[in-house]
Amino acid sequence: MLDTVILIVFAMIGLSLLLNVWRLLVGPSVPDRILALDTMYINSIALIILYGMNMGTELYFEAALLIAMLGFVSTVAVCKYLLRGDIIE
Amino acid sequence: MRLETRFKWLPTPITSTLLFLVWLLLNNSVSTGHIVLALILAITIPLITSPFRTKQPLIIKPVLAIRHLMLVLYDIITANVQVAILILGPTKKLTPGFVKVPLDLTHSMPITILASTVSLTPGTVSAEVYPWRECFVEGQKPQQRYLLIHVLNLTDEQELIKTIKQRYEAPLKEIFQC
Amino acid sequence: MTEWIISILLLIGGSFVLIGSIGLVKMPDYFMRLHGPTKATTLGMASLLTAAMVFFSTSQDALSVKEILISIFLLLTAPISAYMMIKSAIHHKLDSIERTQGKDNIEDDV
Numbered sequence: 339m340l341d342t343v344i345l346i347v348f349a350m351i352g353l354s355l356l357l358n359v360w361r362l363l364v365g366p367s368v369p370d371r372i373l374a375l376d377t378m379y380i381n382s383i384a385l386i387i388l389y390g391m392n393m394g395t396e397l398y399f400e401a402a403l404l405i406a407m408l409g410f411v412s413t414v415a416v417c418k419y420l421l422r423g424d425i426i427e
Numbered sequence: 428m429r430l431e432t433r434f435k436w437l438p439t440p441i442t443s444t445l446l447f448l449v450w451l452l453l454n455n456s457v458s459t460g461h462i463v464l465a466l467i468l469a470i471t472i473p474l475i476t477s478p479f480r481t482k483q484p485l486i487i488k489p490v491l492a493i494r495h496l497m498l499v500l501y502d503i504i505t506a507n508v509q510v511a512i513l514i515l516g517p518t519k520k521l522t523p524g525f526v527k528v529p530l531d532l533t534h535s536m537p538i539t540i541l542a543s544t545v546s547l548t549p550g551t552v553s554a555e556v557y558p559w560r561e562c563f564v565e566g567q568k569p570q571q572r573y574l575l576i577h578v579l580n581l582t583d584e585q586e587l588i589k590t591i592k593q594r595y596e597a598p599l600k601e602i603f604q605c
Numbered sequence: 606m607t608e609w610i611i612s613i614l615l616l617i618g619g620s621f622v623l624i625g626s627i628g629l630v631k632m633p634d635y636f637m638r639l640h641g642p643t644k645a646t647t648l649g650m651a652s653l654l655t656a657a658m659v660f661f662s663t664s665q666d667a668l669s670v671k672e673i674l675i676s677i678f679l680l681l682t683a684p685i686s687a688y689m690m691i692k693s694a695i696h697h698k699l700d701s702i703e704r705t706q707g708k709d710n711i712e713d714d715v
Binding site for chain 1: 608611612615616618619620622623625626627629630635638639642646649650653654656657660661664665669671672674675678679682685686689690692693694696697699
């Protein structure tokens with residue numbers, strides 16, 4: 339049963355990634371695109387964790403943690419660039 | 428509001444506990460070696476980095492802080508369900524709005540915590556703090572600050588302001604005693 | 606029994622993540638779009654990671670709690686990135702829809 343549930347959740351997260359891509363392509367303004375990217379990195383963490391559960395290994399945990407950190411820092415950096423025209427003042 | 432701890436070797440108790448826990452969680456073990464290493468890291472890293480950091484107010488009532496944390500976690504769960512219902516419902520009926528909440532807090536660290544809890548709880552995202560810079564002059568009355576929040580479905584402005592002030596701001600004031 | 610718990614947690618998490626993305630696509634203006642990803646996605650991720658925690662704890666006979674680190678990290682960073690994004694949106698003077706109340710509460714930033 340668990341394998342089926344994992345496949346269903348894979349499909350759900352894949353669908354939400356597609357919705358994010360739609361917002362990334364259509365998004366009328368730059369902050370919209372940042373928001374889409376921000377949501378995409380969180381969804382990709384979910385995808386990686388699910389893949390690890392599917393394979394039965396915990397090796398992918400470190401990758402997920404790294405994506406979480408880099409995603410947050412890059413969101414803040416891009417927002418800072420939009421706000422000030424400079425990242426480190 | 429208190430900035431200094433009683434012990435010189437422990438400048439920031441919360442950072443130390445956090446470092447200790449994170450090290451043990453990262454290694455996923457509670458063996459003696461890792462506990463000793465975590466203790467060493469938890470004491471030396473704040474000691475080395477505290478001269479670079481501006482002093483932040485300390486938590487004076489830890490028990491109340493933990494109770495407040497539990498309340499906020501519970502609120503996050505209910506908030507998520509509410510927002511999910513709002514999102515799935517018809518968009519035409521939503522009445523968004525910007526609300527300015529006057530703050531009693533003056534220091535920027537409790538304000539940051541308040542803004543974060545407001546962002547995570549029902550239908551509100553904190554947008555801005557006015558005035559943006561902290562103009563804190565010794566011996567002078569600090570000026571009134573406002574928190575601008577965006578509400579997804581605004582029904583009663585005064586009620587919302589009252590809820591935020593009573594439910595989230597009053598415990599913070601008590602915890603930091605400022 | 607544990608299989609049921611894991612399945613339910615996974616389904617709850619997956620649906621919350623999906624609802625967050627639906628909110629991202631469906632809402633009419635930027636400020637309303639921000640609500641979906643910051644809140645629904647956070648709880649969805651917390652639920653998914655709890656499921657992973659239970660799964661690895663039961664399948665390997667050793668308690669595995671490090672997934673909770675990612676949940677805490679996401680819980681701490683979600684409001685901060687939301688604040689940065691809404692601040693940059695206000696700076697760019699993005700339009701909010703007509704029926705938004707209290708628009709004059711926004712002050713010009715420096």
